[in-house]
Amino acid sequence: MSTDRTDCLFCRIVAGDVPATVVATTDRAVAFRDIDPRAPLHVLVVPREHHPDVVALAAADPALLADVVALGRQVAEAEAGGQFRLVFNTGPEAGQSVEHVHGHVLGGTRLGWSPG
């Protein structure tokens, strides 16, 4: 997969072409604050490489998916006592609006459950 797609918002954030509040990085993944937070902790974890969604990433490079999950855990350890929800919206019907796989790391409060 390409690593720097000019038509992809999260590729542009990873490249530093679009500003974001980056909270942690590895050589293969980046964590930055969601621009519209839904919880006290709401960070997006993304691979630097472009993959459209979590299913594609899991098929193409499961070790990279593991890196993304580990980065989410690292952020949650630092900011929310290590407890967190990790959500990968997959497809527009499920609420995916950016076609570069991203995990929502949510925490910092007791989270309710609502599928809507």
Ligand code: AMP
């Ligand atoms: P999803 O709807 O699951 O695709 O999640 C996309 C998320 O990206 C949403 O929660 C948006 O608030 C967030 N978002 C969109 N643009 C930006 C941006 N420039 N910086 C940080 N987060 C963003």
